[in-house]
Amino acid sequence: MSLATLDTTRSTMPTRCPVPSIGYALREQNRYVLNDPAINAVEITFERADDPLRIDRYLGEQEFEHVGIHALKLSVASPDAPGRNYLDTLLAIAEENDAESISDHLGFTRDAHNGVEMGHFAPPPFTSAALDATCRNIDLAQTCFARRDRRFYIENIAYLFRFDGTMTEAEFLWRVLRNTGCGWLLDVTNVYANAVNFGFDPYDFIAEVMPAADRVQLHLAGGFFDEQAGMYIDSHSEPIPEPVWSLYRHALDQGRHKINAVFLERDQNYPDERGWRREIRQVRAVAEEILN
């Protein structure tokens, strides 16, 4: 089945639409710039906020138009369902910080409930068995989060290898979004990295998957090309590279009226204050330019 036949939502002429909420993935290193006028959203990494000795809420006193919680260990492609305790704690952190969305990655980090953790997410094999397990786990997570009116988004990951499968990543993701109705956290840099490493057109990928998503958030980051490995590494250590800016424009255009938040991630080689402010302002300027 080609994706074209699955696509029932054809894009129409571009119209003016609201600019999404924009902000950083919160790190201690950028907390002091969150009052920048370009920032009205923030993303909290669950594992950072889940500190048992913390007394005040992780986000502090500042208010944002959109707060997202980003998790790392739902492992939605695992054969076992996510643990109840993990889901409940995730929800508690979301409530404590007035977050309206919760997200995690399209991959697996562990084998089973009482098993082992790999430390990072690997892509699922793109097969119907993996699709079934993934959709079941996302349904379960969404049912849990919906109790407190939190909406779930699934992020496309950057991967360094692929398992044998029966469908493309785009088709797999399309089906996950359609079967579960969850949102898409479109990591633009991950699409770029996979396109560089595995030789597909990142513009086509976004255009193919976007119609399946009812609501979308974006991730942006910068990595580097590892000459020795011959691969682009999504290290979150560099400024956003030019090809990702270009792909970001394309994503904004394709996702107009659906995108509610854009988050910029940085985990290494932190910039100075000017650098932090300059890059997030550019993220907003591009969104305003494309959407207005």
Added chain:
Amino acid sequence: MMSSIVGKAGDKVLRKPMTTLLPGASGVLNETDMTTLTSQTTDYRDQIQRCAQTMALGCVEDVRPFLANGMTVEQVKLFTDGNLDKRFEKVLDQVDLLKTAFDNLDDFVNKYILEVPLAAYDTGCSDGDRFLRWLKLTHVTSPEQQDHIDCQLARNEVENVARRNRLGHVRFQELRSMTDRLTADLHTNPKLRIHLNPIRTWGTFQTNVLLDEESTIPADVLFFANGHQIRTSAFDDDGKYFVEILASHGPFTLTDWKRLDRSTSRSDLIEFCLDAAEMGLVAFG
């Protein structure tokens, strides 16, 4: 366990329109379809278990049969090496206290992460905790090194207690924030109750390496949360007795305490309370 999961997956398939799962299917499941789906589910479980377990220890050969055309185990190795590097740094950070006691701590951590896979739902200090228990079990350590290990384990346990009783931690710290103001009332307000910090655990040190030189050993040491920090205090028998009475019967007023323990003078109890309040072990309210 296995059968219940297979059953769940089967239920799920029955609920979903087949066209979204198996292109070309009619939408009605027959026995052959069910057998195929159950087999697929079992195969999938086996694949993920085999791959995750092997990759968690940095091994890649077992993954080879499952790779897509054109993929190499070197690519998988890039993935597992990156994960192990991050895990190494994280464990080392979690057992920072041991750096002064072990010259070859890096080697131990390296050996550990290649022998013991990260546990599912690793949270907070859990991997560091497992490393310390592994170290105790697999290596001969000096009494001084043992005290460092036990100290770090006790600090981790304080975090675990706080994780199990987060509300208790937050409430006590709120009370504590008012304690300075209420300290002067301890002598005069008969309704003022004394609360023991619920986020605490006892440990024992066999040597003086982490204590003052004049401390008596072995020493009973109390580890407790102090705001976002963890504090450690060694107690003599009287101090330990006071803590245990508060733990068993508290919170209570000074008058209640005096009824429970007639042998101790009121001034001694007040002195203990004021010292303990200053260090964050008790609060008034």
